Amino acid sequence: MRTLTDLLQFAPLLIIALFAGSLTNADAAVSAGIASSPATHLNVYKSPTCGCCAHWIDHAEENGYSVDSHHPEDLTSFKLAKGIGLRYQSCHTAISQEGYRFEGHVPAKYVTQFLQSPPQGSIGLAVPGMPVGSPGMEMGDRFMPYQVLLLQEDGSHKVYADVENAKDQYQ
Numbered sequence: 001m002r003t004l005t006d007l008l009q010f011a012p013l014l015i016i017a018l019f020a021g022s023l024t025n026a027d028a029a030v031s032a033g034i035a036s037s038p039a040t041h042l043n044v045y046k047s048p049t050c051g052c053c054a055h056w057i058d059h060a061e062e063n064g065y066s067v068d069s070h071h072p073e074d075l076t077s078f079k080l081a082k083g084i085g086l087r088y089q090s091c092h093t094a095i096s097q098e099g100y101r102f103e104g105h106v107p108a109k110y111v112t113q114f115l116q117s118p119p120q121g122s123i124g125l126a127v128p129g130m131p132v133g134s135p136g137m138e139m140g141d142r143f144m145p146y147q148v149l150l151l152q153e154d155g156s157h158k159v160y161a162d163v164e165n166a167k168d169q170y171q
Helices: 004-008 011-020 025-031 051-062 075-081 108-116
Strands: 041-045 066-070 093-096 101-104 122-127 146-152 157-163
Touching: 041 051, 041 075, 051 066, 051 108, 075 093, 093 108, 108 122, 108 157
Parallel strands: 041 066, 101 122
Antiparallel strands: 041 093, 093 101, 122 146, 146 157
């Protein structure tokens, strides 16, 4: 749910669109990203001392997500219970309000894309390991290409996106 402060950032766009007469109220809201945006809250499960997780949370918040952090005692067991196999695991797990999982340093761009149209039979996305240059793992200009994987209900995966360079991670 968006707060009044979140909505006010769109006020100039809405006012201009409405006074220009080119959009209806509903069209203006959709154009401003209000009516069509996915749920924006994520619960992130991580180690309390992990710095790259904190940087990924900053990335998520900079891209419109609100985040609550949790620190389960046995993070690996938590992930396994959520259907995230060992081969897909990274340092943190984000879970949307709808229960979709986002394992590791998944760019917010792909989280948003996924939530707007979750593929049938999927449980979420994963970036296994901790690729250098992924959101939260920035190290100057260094970048290691990686894949964002689509996690399936049956425990398998498909490639959701190939991230060939740092620019591919952003809107």
